[in-house]
Amino acid sequence: KQEVTQIPAALSVPEGENLVLNCSFTDSAIYNLQWFRQDPGKGLTSLLLIQSSQREQTSGRLNASLDKSSGRSTLYIAASQPGDSATYLCAVSTTGDYKLSFGAGTTVTVRA
Amino acid sequence: SAVISQKPSRDICQRGTSLTIQCQVDSQVTMMFWYRQQPGQSLTLIATANQGSEATYESGFVIDKFPISRPNLTFSTLTVSNMSPEDSSIYLCSVWGVKSAGVSSYEQYFGPGTRLTVT
Numbered sequence: 615k616q617e618v619t620q621i622p623a624a625l626s627v628p629e630g631e632n633l634v635l636n637c638s639f640t641d642s643a644i645y646n647l648q649w650f651r652q653d654p655g656k657g658l659t660s661l662l663l664i665q666s667s668q669r670e671q672t673s674g675r676l677n678a679s680l681d682k683s684s685g686r687s688t689l690y691i692a693a694s695q696p697g698d699s700a701t702y703l704c705a706v707s708t709t710g711d712y713k714l715s716f717g718a719g720t721t722v723t724v725r726a
Numbered sequence: 727s728a729v730i731s732q733k734p735s736r737d738i739c740q741r742g743t744s745l746t747i748q749c750q751v752d753s754q755v756t757m758m759f760w761y762r763q764q765p766g767q768s769l770t771l772i773a774t775a776n777q778g779s780e781a782t783y784e785s786g787f788v789i790d791k792f793p794i795s796r797p798n799l800t801f802s803t804l805t806v807s808n809m810s811p812e813d814s815s816i817y818l819c820s821v822w823g824v825k826s827a828g829v830s831s832y833e834q835y836f837g838p839g840t841r842l843t844v845t
Contacts, residue, residue: 713771
C-alpha cells in the first residue's frame with residue numbers, strides 16, 4: 615500500500631521568503647504525482663502535475679521536482695505572499711488505476 | 727480543466743437518516759471518484775464510480791453504507807446511509823481524464839466538497 619508523508623506538518627514564514635515543502639512516498643511505481651492547495655473549508659485546487667517520466671514542472675512561482683528512485687518530491691514556492699497561506703497536499707497515483715494516495719499536508723502561513 | 731459542482735454544499739443531518747450528494751461536471755470525464763476528509767485529516771478514497779455498473783469500493787467502505795451511482799459521463803451521486811456522528815466529514819468528488827477537443831487531461835480535479843455534520 616502506498617504511504618505518503620509530508621514534512622513539515624506546518625510552516626510559518628515572513629513574506630518574501632522562499633518555501634520548501636517535502637513529500638515522500640514508499641512505492642516508486644507511480645503513474646504521476648500531483649500537488650494541490652486547499653484553503654480552509656474549501657475543495658482542492660490542482661497546482662502542478664508531474665508525470666513519472668518527468669523530473670520537474672514549473673508554473674509561475676511554483677516549481678515541483680520528482681525523484682522516483684528515492685521516492686521524493688519537493689514543491690518550491692518563490693517569494694512567498696500572504697495569499698500563499700493554505701494547506702498544501704501531495705498526492706500520488708499508482709500506475710494504472712489513477713486513484714490518489716494523499717499525504718497529511720503542510721499548512722503554510724505567510725506573515726505580512 | 728473542468729468545472730465541478732456539488733450539491734448540497736453543506737448539510738446538518740440527524741443520526742439514522744441518509745443524505746445524497748450530487749456531483750456534476752461540465753465536461754465528459756473518464757473516471758469519477760469519491761473521497762472523504764474527516765476533521766483535521768487528509769483525504770481518503772471511498773470508491774471509484776463506474777459508469778453504468780457498480781462502484782469499486784476501497785477497503786473499509788461498503789456499498790450498503792455508501793451507495794454510488796454514475797448514470798453517465800458527467801454525473802455521479804454518493805449516498806451516506808444510516809448516518810452517525812462519525813460520518814461528519816467533507817465529501818469530495820473528483821474526476822480524471824477530462825476530455826476537451828478530443829484530448830484527455832491527466833490531472834485530477836476536485837469539486838468544492840460537501841460539508842456534512844451529523845447530530
